[in-house]
Amino acid sequence: MEENEDKKEIYFKSVYGNIKNIGYHTTTIMEEENFTPFAYSTGIFENFKIPELFISGLGPNLSGELIKNYTEKFKFEKVPLNKRLDDLSERFPVYLINVNNKDLTKYTLTSIKFYERRNYEYVQLVFPDLNGNFPNEANYDYDQKIIGEFNV
Template identity: 65%
Template sequence: MSDEKREKYFKMVYDNIEKYGFHNTYVMEEIGFTPFGYSTGIYKNFRIPELFISGLPNGLTNTLITNYAERFKFKEIPLNKKIDDLIDRFPVYFIEVENDKLTEYTLSSFKFYENSEFNYLQLIFPDLNGFFPNEAEYDYDQEILGE
């Protein structure tokens, strides 16, 4: 990415954070590469962890991040507990992810926060048959980075 494009991109990120309180970034699927999306600005503006999602399409990822921010801003997040109503399609749960596991993924967040404190959760979702990654029958391409 050229310096001009990078500067334009980060201006958009900062503008979205200023206007909406956060920005969603989505990285498309490629051969041998699982798509992912993440938030930037939620921790600063809503005092809850940023959110990382692996393996879902762009629109669904954006909806989940937006619903998460709206539902949990300034509240405590339940970890490792199924939530049935974040979206009407399937249950999800949240796990903690260490920032050092996300350095290659969440570049906009690392630039935005620079040396400031922030943290992430990962949203975990079931496969098409309703099985979660910790179940033997699970069959879906979701990269799990947290615990």
């Protein structure tokens, strides 16, 4: 049991270090059989006054790049919701949609611990499948869990 506590302590030292030094921490959960990978930020809301970002279905490198681009592009600005964004990634357009924190509780444990009882918000990044189709379009085919309301 003690070894597990040591790992948690080391992990959260890393989290708090990243938040202090770069403004946020990115948590990535890798893909496994019958499990969609996901990533999310912690610290962006506190340091840059925009919602944290949740991404489902992409690997850690691309998710990290998107979180970085999102932060740099929108920090201290109003985040455009439910609008096609063509300049967050060179690879594909995306949408940012509202998502309730309570719907993310089984995913965003690092943020829950970091913010404790303080207020924070999340948006979800939604991306197209390999053929450029979004979840609301015919023939959409990709393993991306949509937590918020995608009705664009």
